[in-house]
Amino acid sequence: MRIGIIGAGFVGQAIAKLAGANGHEVMISNSRGPDTLFSVRSALGCAAGTAAEAAAFGDIVVFAVPLKAYRSIPAGLLAGKIVIDTNNYYPERDGTIEELDRQQTTTSELLAAHLPQSRVVKAFNAIVMADVAKDGRPSGATDRRALPIAGDDADAKATVARLTGQFGFDVVDAGPLSEGWRFERARPAYCMRLNRAELERMLAATTRDAFVEEGAWRK
Ligand SMILES: NC(=O)c1ccc[n+]([C@@H]2O[C@H](COP(=O)([O-])OP(=O)(O)OC[C@H]3O[C@@H](n4cnc5c(N)ncnc54)[C@H](OP(=O)(O)O)[C@@H]3O)[C@@H](O)[C@H]2O)c1
Numbered sequence: 001m002r003i004g005i006i007g008a009g010f011v012g013q014a015i016a017k018l019a020g021a022n023g024h025e026v027m028i029s030n031s032r033g034p035d036t037l038f039s040v041r042s043a044l045g046c047a048a049g050t051a052a053e054a055a056a057f058g059d060i061v062v063f064a065v066p067l068k069a070y071r072s073i074p075a076g077l078l079a080g081k082i083v084i085d086t087n088n089y090y091p092e093r094d095g096t097i098e099e100l101d102r103q104q105t106t107t108s109e110l111l112a113a114h115l116p117q118s119r120v121v122k123a124f125n126a127i128v129m130a131d132v133a134k135d136g137r138p139s140g141a142t143d144r145r146a147l148p149i150a151g152d153d154a155d156a157k158a159t160v161a162r163l164t165g166q167f168g169f170d171v172v173d174a175g176p177l178s179e180g181w182r183f184e185r186a187r188p189a190y191c192m193r194l195n196r197a198e199l200e201r202m203l204a205a206t207t208r209d210a211f212v213e214e215g216a217w218r219k
Helices: 010-021 034-044 051-057 066-072 106-116 154-166 175-184 197-205
Strands: 001-005 026-031 060-063 081-084 118-124 146-151 170-173
Touching: 001 010, 001 051, 010 034, 026 051, 026 175, 034 081, 034 175, 034 197, 051 066, 060 154, 066 106, 081 106, 106 118, 106 175, 118 154, 118 175, 146 154, 146 197, 154 170, 170 197
Parallel strands: 001 026, 001 060, 060 081, 081 118, 146 170
Antiparallel strands: 118 146
16 A cells, blocks of 8 residues: 655654555655655655655555644645544643543544545554554464554544554454544553453443543553
8 A cells, every 4th residue: 555644753754664564655744845854764765755745645644743733734635535643632732622621522533523525543543652663463463462443434444454453463443533532642541552352341441531640651
């Protein structure tokens, strides 16, 4: 597949590397333009372009910019695309978003509302990028880690689940985007190393008031 990546930070680079290693064609981008990605492009062995070029390039487009910047990506660029939403909400970085604080919506529903012609799948938000490169295991391994996804389009979710499997992870489908709160930042399953059965149980048991201590997932 061709995978376009908007955002060339920790997430964009980690996913670009895994996608390339699994035989996909990758184009990465940032806000400052491809000239600023000269070394990154060489190190990852991928193409670099503008955000618009990466969006046009991808069958799948990975949305890996900080949440505060999501509206700066024009929706038209991503019309008709499967968009992987890796975002998490950090108020100290992104500013206060009251609908999220009041749990009236989820981060991925915000993005989906901004991208009405795209098929948004929430994925890869609940793993620290330092782990994404080293925790993958072959299918059937007893210690294979599972990652949660959510989305409103079954075909798009199946495509993202296959990609996640190639990267070495089982997948647990948490349901539509409206259920994505179950694995947002600071929820019990967030960035936890769990197998499929453990993750299924934890997502099902997560209640609206269940949060872990800030930063617990980095310990
Ligand atoms: N780091 C992790 O382990 C991790 C894990 C899971 C999820 N997440 C979440 O994933 C998202 C990305 O995180 P990150 O750690 O990769 O962030 P990061 O290292 O700060 O990188 C952000 C990237 O987004 C680019 N960007 C910002 N605005 C843009 C725009 N308008 N157009 C194109 N590119 C733009 C930046 O490019 P410039 O430098 O050119 O501005 C930069 O390359 C965040 O919501 C984060 O919370 C992070």
